[in-house]
Amino acid sequence: MQHDSISTAEPAALTRGGLRRVLAVLCVTEITSWGVLYYAFPVLAPAMAADTGWSIGTITAAFSLGLVVSALVGIPAGRWLDRYGPRLVMTIGSVLAVPAVLGIAFAPGLPWFFASWVVAGVAMAGVLYQPAFAALTRWWGPRRVTALTAVTLLAGLASTVFAPLTAALSENLSWRQTYLVLAAVLAVVTIPAHLFGLRGHWPQPDPAEHPEHAHHDPGTVSRSRPFILLVAAIAVGTFSAFAVIVNQIPLLIERGLSLTTAAWALGLGGLGQVLGRLGYATLTAHTSVRIRSVVILAASAVATALLAVLPGPAVLLIGAAMLAGAARGVFTLLQATAISDRWGAAHYGRLNGLLSAPAMIATALAPWAGAALATALGGYSTVFAVLAGLAALAAVLAIGSVPADRAEAER
Numbered sequence: 001m002q003h004d005s006i007s008t009a010e011p012a013a014l015t016r017g018g019l020r021r022v023l024a025v026l027c028v029t030e031i032t033s034w035g036v037l038y039y040a041f042p043v044l045a046p047a048m049a050a051d052t053g054w055s056i057g058t059i060t061a062a063f064s065l066g067l068v069v070s071a072l073v074g075i076p077a078g079r080w081l082d083r084y085g086p087r088l089v090m091t092i093g094s095v096l097a098v099p100a101v102l103g104i105a106f107a108p109g110l111p112w113f114f115a116s117w118v119v120a121g122v123a124m125a126g127v128l129y130q131p132a133f134a135a136l137t138r139w140w141g142p143r144r145v146t147a148l149t150a151v152t153l154l155a156g157l158a159s160t161v162f163a164p165l166t167a168a169l170s171e172n173l174s175w176r177q178t179y180l181v182l183a184a185v186l187a188v189v190t191i192p193a194h195l196f197g198l199r200g201h202w203p204q205p206d207p208a209e210h211p212e213h214a215h216h217d218p219g220t221v222s223r224s225r226p227f228i229l230l231v232a233a234i235a236v237g238t239f240s241a242f243a244v245i246v247n248q249i250p251l252l253i254e255r256g257l258s259l260t261t262a263a264w265a266l267g268l269g270g271l272g273q274v275l276g277r278l279g280y281a282t283l284t285a286h287t288s289v290r291i292r293s294v295v296i297l298a299a300s301a302v303a304t305a306l307l308a309v310l311p312g313p314a315v316l317l318i319g320a321a322m323l324a325g326a327a328r329g330v331f332t333l334l335q336a337t338a339i340s341d342r343w344g345a346a347h348y349g350r351l352n353g354l355l356s357a358p359a360m361i362a363t364a365l366a367p368w369a370g371a372a373l374a375t376a377l378g379g380y381s382t383v384f385a386v387l388a389g390l391a392a393l394a395a396v397l398a399i400g401s402v403p404a405d406r407a408e409a410e411r
Helices: 002-007 017-054 058-084 086-106 110-127 129-157 160-170 174-199 218-222 225-256 257-279 280-286 289-309 315-341 348-378 382-401 404-408
Strands: none
Touching: 002 110, 002 315, 017 058, 017 110, 017 129, 017 160, 058 086, 058 110, 058 129, 058 348, 086 129, 086 174, 110 129, 110 160, 110 382, 129 225, 129 257, 129 280, 129 315, 129 348, 160 174, 160 218, 160 225, 160 280, 174 289, 218 348, 218 404, 225 257, 225 348, 257 289, 257 315, 315 348, 348 382
8 A cells, every 4th residue: 555655646746846856957958948049040141142143032032931930839839838848848958959950051052951940949939948947937927036037137138148149159160060969069058958958847737826827728718708809919019129229230330320320229228128127026026917018018109119219319219129138138027927926837838829820920021021011111211110009919818818816806
């Protein structure tokens, strides 16, 4: 009898040391995965075009296709995360990422290049934020905001680390050789880290955390009005935020700033992201789910509107850029906690996959759409006014994104 009780007992949860190990692993692998699979591309794209004769638009189309594939594969990946945990999903993702990057490096023509980015998109679904957020949400439980803040703060350094590293490599190597080096970095860092660092019992979600949703069917949730409004709010807000990033330098140059000053403004916007994320825990402690969702999206709308209407001087434009960065930084955490704050962690992977897919597609479309709008509307000021309106629309949509029983529980 004693043997039976031992064999059927629930495996032990991760110790405090185990939780710290998981967090440290994800901080390192998110920096590396984002750096190689995402931020290296804009640095190497001009060299690719010069070497191959392919247009920047065509090269960017392959990259955007990878993001769309990532969004679509993220939906079934979310189901696998709920069932099997992050170790299997993230290890497979990191294993796939290496031949994908090698394929990009060796691509003899556009079909191979596009196919390699499709594989990279599958890998992204297994190694970028979505599985990392699922891991921390389930393992860290009620303390998830602390862990999510830490990983997004450090992963935010991916561009700071890998953009200069990629540029330095490309000064002495071809773009193909640079991608080979980056593929080696990806293999050495992420595969063993995910395989050995994410070991541990994958716990059942704690029904006591959100007892009102303990028995909710994820299919019913995904068809509910609050969930549909949440998906719309996050997708529209994401489109606005990313379009602001990629079109900010042209706007500031249009305002009379030099390229160097405009680049500094964009960089200081990254500092704003860090400051915004540092304040998220305080925001969650003093606001309801509905209020903080609306406030964050409204702040993004205000910052974007300021960029649209301020003629100068440079210091005010830089301040507006930092405010936009702060709103963007805290928006990442809002998205990371949107599902667990409303429906608990029981089906986080599946529901977050559905939530993230339109947002990832919006991310892929934002660079093209922003430039097309600037051409159609005759300048970037009008574009930013439109983007401010979209962020305001997202704030309005967020009002109805909280289920009635969750809203009642917060009163």
